[in-house]
Amino acid sequence: MSRRLGALAITAGLAVAVTGCSGGKVRPAASARTASFVYSFNLNVVTDWDPATSYSNEIIAMQNVYESLTRYDSASRTVKPRLAEKWTRSADGKVWTFTLRDGVKFHTGTALTSAAAKKAIERTVAGKGGAAYIWDPVKTIETPDPRTLVFKLKYAAPLDLISAADYGAYIYDTAAPGGGDLKKYLGQGHDTGSGPYTVAQWNKGQEAEVRLGQFKGYWGGWSGAHYTGVEFRDTPQVTTAWQQLRARDVTYVHRLNPQLFAQAKSTGGIGTQATPSFQNLLAFFNTAAGPLKDVALRKAVQNAIDYDGLVAALKGSGTIASGIVPNGLVGATTSLALHQNTAEAKRLLNQAGYGPGKKSLTLSLTYAQGDDDQQTFVTLLSSALKQLNVTLRAKPMQWDAQWDQAKNRDAAERQDIFVMYWYPDYPDAYSWFTNLFRSADPVNFNLTYLDDPGVDKRIDALPQLTATYRTSAQQAYEDLQRELVVDKAVVAPLFVQQYQRAFAKDVGGYTDDPAYPNVVFAYDARPAS
Structure with missing residues (x-):
C-alpha cells in the first residue's frame, strides 16, 4: 500500500x-x-x-x-x-x-x-x-x-x-x-x-x-x-x-505567502478563505540506525522543537498539530499536542551522555528544497539544538535525492530526521498508519523504519473497526498515537497546514474541502450574474 x-x-x-x-x-x-x-x-x-x-x-x-x-x-x-x-x-x-x-x-x-x-x-x-x-x-x-x-x-x-x-x-x-x-x-x-x-x-x-x-x-x-x-x-x-x-x-489563487494573503484580506474585490486541512508536516526519526536509535535521544529532539514558535512564524498558514491525525477525521484527538521543553531535552541528552557539558552530538536532516515552511522549521530547530550542544546538519534536497538516501540499503547512510508532508487518499486516518508506520520490506513510506509486529497487528485491525465500531476505532487510533508519538517517540507532528485561498469576491458557492486538496469543484461555484 x-x-x-x-x-x-x-x-x-x-x-x-x-x-x-x-x-x-x-x-x-x-x-x-x-x-x-x-x-x-x-x-x-x-x-x-x-x-x-x-x-x-x-x-x-x-x-x-x-x-x-x-x-x-x-x-x-x-x-x-x-x-x-x-x-x-x-x-x-x-x-x-x-x-x-x-x-x-x-x-x-x-x-x-x-x-x-x-x-x-x-x-x-x-x-x-x-x-x-x-x-x-x-x-x-x-x-x-x-x-x-x-x-x-x-x-x-x-x-x-x-x-x-x-x-x-x-x-x-x-x-x-x-x-x-x-x-x-x-x-x-x-x-x-x-x-x-x-x-x-x-x-x-x-x-x-x-x-x-x-x-x-x-x-x-x-x-x-x-x-x-x-x-x-x-x-x-x-x-x-x-x-x-x-x-x-x-x-482563484490556491496559495499566497502570508504577507500577500494579509494584503488580500483588505483588498477590494478579493475574497479570502482560510481552511484547516487534512495535511500535516511530520518529522520522522530513524529508529533503525544512528543516534536516534536511542529512544531517549528521540524524545530529546521532540522536546527541543519549538512547536508554538513554528506555528507563530507561519503567520496563519499552519496550526498546532495534536497527534498524527488532523481534526475532522476519526482518530483526531485534542490531548496530544507537543510543546517545547528545553529542560527535559537537556535532561534526556545528559542521560544518554550528550548535551551541555558532555559529548557533542551531530544529527542529519533532509527537507524539501524551496519549501519556506520547512525551512522555517529547520531554522528554529537548528537554533534550539545548538543551545544543547547538538549540531543539526540540515540539507535542502530535491525529492528524488531525499528518497534515494532514505531507501539506502545501508541503514546507517539514511537521514536521522526526514521531514515530509502527508494527507490521506480518502478521508480516513488509516492512510497515515498503514503507509507511514507499518513495517515494510523494502522500505516504502515508513521512514521511521519501525518494525513492530504488535503495532502492525493493531494497524491492520483499523479498517474493520472503522467500518463496524467507530467508537472503538477512535480509541484505537488514540492509543496508537500515544504509543508512536509519546512512548516510542518515532515521529514529531509539526503542524497542520492551513489552506489560505484568494479569489474574485463575486465567486459564489465556493467551499474548500480538505478531503480533496487544492480542488475547486467549479460546477458548484457560481459566477457573478
Whole structure:
C-alpha cells in the first residue's frame, strides 16, 4: 500500500515531470470576466491523465472531469451521493450494495452501468498504480442489474469512504472511442469521465496549460448560473499570480505567502478563505540506525522543537498539530499536542551522555528544497539544538535525492530526521498508519523504519473497526498515537497546514474541502450574474 511521489509533490513544492503529448497551440488565456473559472497554480498541473494511475497535481482538474461513487463532505463529516444515489452495508461491514444514478453518460456517449463501473474499478486495481491499494478489501464485485453494484469484501472496511477517495476511486469508460488503446488516448489529453467538464485543450509546458469545456450532457444539468469552462494556469511566481488576481485575469489563487494573503484580506474585490486541512508536516526519526536509535535521544529532539514558535512564524498558514491525525477525521484527538521543553531535552541528552557539558552530538536532516515552511522549521530547530550542544546538519534536497538516501540499503547512510508532508487518499486516518508506520520490506513510506509486529497487528485491525465500531476505532487510533508519538517517540507532528485561498469576491458557492486538496469543484461555484 504505497503513497507515490506525485501526491507529495503538490505540497512539497517540487517540480514534477509531465507526461503525454501537447494538446496543440496555446489559445489566448481566458478572462475571469467570461464564464470560465481561471485557476492559478504554482506547478505544472498534469503528470498523468489516466484516472487509474493519476496520483499528483492533476487532481485539481481530474475531480472536475471524473466522478466517484460517493463524495465526502468535510463540513458535515458525512459521505454524500455522487454517481451512486444510495448504498447499504451488511451488519458485519463485508457486503456493500450501491445503486447507481439513472441517466448518467460518460463523455464518450456511453451510458454508465454497473458493468461499466465494475470494469473501471477492475482496471484501476489491475494497474497497481497511484492509489489502487484503496480497493484491497474488495474480494468480488457483482452486477445483478444495470444499476446495482454489490461489493463483497475480504474484511470489513468503510467502503463508503473508500469510494469517495481523492485518487483511485474514479469511475470511467474503459473503452476509448473507435476502439483504440485507452492509455494512449488518455495520454494525448483526452478523457472518458462523467463529470460536468471535459478536457478541451492541453498545452503541455505552457502557462495556460489545461482548459476544460462544458459537458452539456452532464447528469446534474446546467440550469442556473454555472461556469461553463475551467482554465488552469501554471504560474510559479506567487507575486505574478497575485497581480493577475488583482487585475481579474484569474479567478482563484490556491496559495499566497502570508504577507500577500494579509494584503488580500483588505483588498477590494478579493475574497479570502482560510481552511484547516487534512495535511500535516511530520518529522520522522530513524529508529533503525544512528543516534536516534536511542529512544531517549528521540524524545530529546521532540522536546527541543519549538512547536508554538513554528506555528507563530507561519503567520496563519499552519496550526498546532495534536497527534498524527488532523481534526475532522476519526482518530483526531485534542490531548496530544507537543510543546517545547528545553529542560527535559537537556535532561534526556545528559542521560544518554550528550548535551551541555558532555559529548557533542551531530544529527542529519533532509527537507524539501524551496519549501519556506520547512525551512522555517529547520531554522528554529537548528537554533534550539545548538543551545544543547547538538549540531543539526540540515540539507535542502530535491525529492528524488531525499528518497534515494532514505531507501539506502545501508541503514546507517539514511537521514536521522526526514521531514515530509502527508494527507490521506480518502478521508480516513488509516492512510497515515498503514503507509507511514507499518513495517515494510523494502522500505516504502515508513521512514521511521519501525518494525513492530504488535503495532502492525493493531494497524491492520483499523479498517474493520472503522467500518463496524467507530467508537472503538477512535480509541484505537488514540492509543496508537500515544504509543508512536509519546512512548516510542518515532515521529514529531509539526503542524497542520492551513489552506489560505484568494479569489474574485463575486465567486459564489465556493467551499474548500480538505478531503480533496487544492480542488475547486467549479460546477458548484457560481459566477457573478
